[in-house]
Amino acid sequence: MQKEYINITEFCSSHHINAAFVVALANEGLIDITVIESSSKISEEQLSDLERYTRWQYEMGLDPEAIIVIRRLLDKMELMKQEINYLHSRLSLYE
Amino acid sequence: MAFIDYYKVLGIDKSASTEDIKKVYRKLARKHHPDLNPNDKQSNLVFQQINEANEVLSDPEKRKKYDEYGENWKNADQFEEARRQQAAGGGRAQDFGGSGGGDFGGGDFSDFFGSLFGNQGRSSQSRDVKFKGQDYRAELRVPLREAFTTHQQTLTLNDKKVRITIPAGIADGQVIKLKGHGSAGVNGGPAGDLFITFVIDPDAVFKRVGDDLFITIEVDLYTAVLGGEVTVETLGSAVKLKVKPELQNNTKVRLKGKGFPVYKKDGEFGDLIVTYNIKMPTGLTEKQKELFRELSKP
Numbered sequence: 001m002q003k004e005y006i007n008i009t010e011f012c013s014s015h016h017i018n019a020a021f022v023v024a025l026a027n028e029g030l031i032d033i034t035v036i037e038s039s040s041k042i043s044e045e046q047l048s049d050l051e052r053y054t055r056w057q058y059e060m061g062l063d064p065e066a067i068i069v070i071r072r073l074l075d076k077m078e079l080m081k082q083e084i085n086y087l088h089s090r091l092s093l094y095e
Numbered sequence: 096m097a098f099i100d101y102y103k104v105l106g107i108d109k110s111a112s113t114e115d116i117k118k119v120y121r122k123l124a125r126k127h128h129p130d131l132n133p134n135d136k137q138s139n140l141v142f143q144q145i146n147e148a149n150e151v152l153s154d155p156e157k158r159k160k161y162d163e164y165g166e167n168w169k170n171a172d173q174f175e176e177a178r179r180q181q182a183a184g185g186g187r188a189q190d191f192g193g194s195g196g197g198d199f200g201g202g203d204f205s206d207f208f209g210s211l212f213g214n215q216g217r218s219s220q221s222r223d224v225k226f227k228g229q230d231y232r233a234e235l236r237v238p239l240r241e242a243f244t245t246h247q248q249t250l251t252l253n254d255k256k257v258r259i260t261i262p263a264g265i266a267d268g269q270v271i272k273l274k275g276h277g278s279a280g281v282n283g284g285p286a287g288d289l290f291i292t293f294v295i296d297p298d299a300v301f302k303r304v305g306d307d308l309f310i311t312i313e314v315d316l317y318t319a320v321l322g323g324e325v326t327v328e329t330l331g332s333a334v335k336l337k338v339k340p341e342l343q344n345n346t347k348v349r350l351k352g353k354g355f356p357v358y359k360k361d362g363e364f365g366d367l368i369v370t371y372n373i374k375m376p377t378g379l380t381e382k383q384k385e386l387f388r389e390l391s392k393p
Contacts, residue, residue, distance in 0.1 A: 004285070044285055047227050052130065059146070060128055061121040070131070077133075085268045089304045092297065 005041035024064035101148035120149040228278040228287035239298040264358035267295040306365025
């Protein structure tokens, strides 16, 4: 299946954000920018993440550095949730 | 439909500046944002309220209309009509048709908001740009025994039937994404996705830890002492196990590959751990008791 790409300039203009924000996210490794025919794009599957980070910036005033910290903490939370589930199921053996 | 005091929601004074509103909104958003409080319905609700309050108070036109008609929102249209008539007679006309600024007012707004601002109150963005549709989230309960095999289930989502295949070995709390099953995209953008969180209902006989299954079976005293054979139920089929003489209570036996299927790994299974629970005889006859007394003599 062919990958769909979204033009970053178009995304920034529709969301009223500065392209520097998207570039900063890419520099932090939060998204991958692909250059196709001299224009910067992101793949469609990254759109949810980019929209989420854009919302975080607007709603909470977070810069890319804060976003990466939160992203890492949320990933850790997810791992801890999985560990709690595992421990719960171990504990149920003794109930 | 009750009046909502947006100033109270944000905890600010009516004279607060746009900059103050932005600061307070962001401070509250950092505390209650649903992404930072997953599965916390209360935080979600609070965030919707502060989002809505910010949507109105940070937009000068909406704030003006809210301040003017807020508590009397039900009569806003009548007031406007009266003004228009006055204007036609030489009075000063006023336009209340706020179209909203370019922002991200995602989430649901209250009926109060809808009554006061209608659809125009929602944030408007560039019309010819494609947007991905909203993602949906759902929870699906699956009994442990059903999660043992790959099977299909039909979900009803917004009056549409969605048939999904649930792979064997799905775990409790696991989330799967069904691409394109969220709400439709805007201006031809891609549809949102459907995220299903699985909740595996516990079973009365088997307990599951990862891919391993645990079962406790009862062994009568005589088999435990003298040895013999017991039949153990597995989720696939029953197996016969030899019991060695002088079995101790709570002895565990691991049956390789008789546990739960490993998710999306065909032919791979966890183990079944069998715990023997020695069952003491009850209702002994006098003769049986006498025999036990004999046995207990040194």
